[in-house]
Amino acid sequence: QKEVEQDPGPLSVPEGAIVSLNCTYSNSAFQYFMWYRQYSRKGPELLMYTYSSGNKEDGRFTAQVDKSSKYISLFIRDSQPSDSATYLCAMRDDKIIFGKGTRLHILP
Amino acid sequence: EAGVAQSPRYKIIEKRQSVAFWCNPISGHATLYWYQQILGQGPKLLIQFQNNGVVDDSQLPKDRFSAERLKGVDSTLKIQPAKLEDSAVYLCASSLVGRDYGYTFGSGTRLTVV
Numbered sequence: 001q002k003e004v005e006q007d008p009g010p011l012s013v014p015e016g017a018i019v020s021l022n023c024t025y026s027n028s029a030f031q032y033f034m035w036y037r038q039y040s041r042k043g044p045e046l047l048m049y050t051y052s053s054g055n056k057e058d059g060r061f062t063a064q065v066d067k068s069s070k071y072i073s074l075f076i077r078d079s080q081p082s083d084s085a086t087y088l089c090a091m092r093d094d095k096i097i098f099g100k101g102t103r104l105h106i107l108p
Numbered sequence: 109e110a111g112v113a114q115s116p117r118y119k120i121i122e123k124r125q126s127v128a129f130w131c132n133p134i135s136g137h138a139t140l141y142w143y144q145q146i147l148g149q150g151p152k153l154l155i156q157f158q159n160n161g162v163v164d165d166s167q168l169p170k171d172r173f174s175a176e177r178l179k180g181v182d183s184t185l186k187i188q189p190a191k192l193e194d195s196a197v198y199l200c201a202s203s204l205v206g207r208d209y210g211y212t213f214g215s216g217t218r219l220t221v222v
Contacts, residue, residue, distance in 0.1 A: 049210055
């Protein structure tokens with residue numbers, strides 16, 4: 001079992017819909033949980049991070065961590081075409097481990 | 109604040125040739141990372157520097173890859189000789205010491221080995 005599992009997609013949703021992106025993990029030592037957004041031919045950019053379990057909201061984005069289930073989620077409300085990108089989950093104990101990324105397409 | 113600078117943006121070489129990539133981190137960022145991102149995969153850490161010392165190079169294929177950060181600022185990553193499976197985007201990232209939750213990435217160098 002890989003340390004971090006993420007469905008690669010692609011995921012296509014209409015503009016304005018709520019998007020749900022998820023990752024599962026196996027290493028219970030992970031403490032920091034992050035979501036990165038990567039546009040085509042660009043490096044990843046940090047979108048959100050959370051420490052341990054709980055929710056964190058930033059504008060249209062909400063990150064959730066459930067350590068008991070080893071499951072993290074990113075929700076995007078009122079999705080826009082500019083949200084079309086690859087979303088990478090990442091987790092950290094002594095180094096950051098990335099998921100494969102989910103390609104998201106928001107259809108106008 | 110200027111971002112992480114990388115060059116070149118693209119490189120095409122034949123297998124068994126050598127290639128070098130350059131990275132200039134954000135000013136003041138003591139920690140520098142090189143990642144390899146193969147198409148359809150997440151980034152994989154190759155090497156981490158703090159100032160000019162290596163913190164982690166456990167996933168660096170040392171028979172062909174080398175990296176240095178001589179003055180604790182910019183860094184070079186070299187591959188010699190290159191293999192077809194080295195085709196990937198090589199990303200450099202930097203962070204402040206103790207910023208455990210995220211780095212700033214450059215745009216990467218896209219390497220194609222033919």
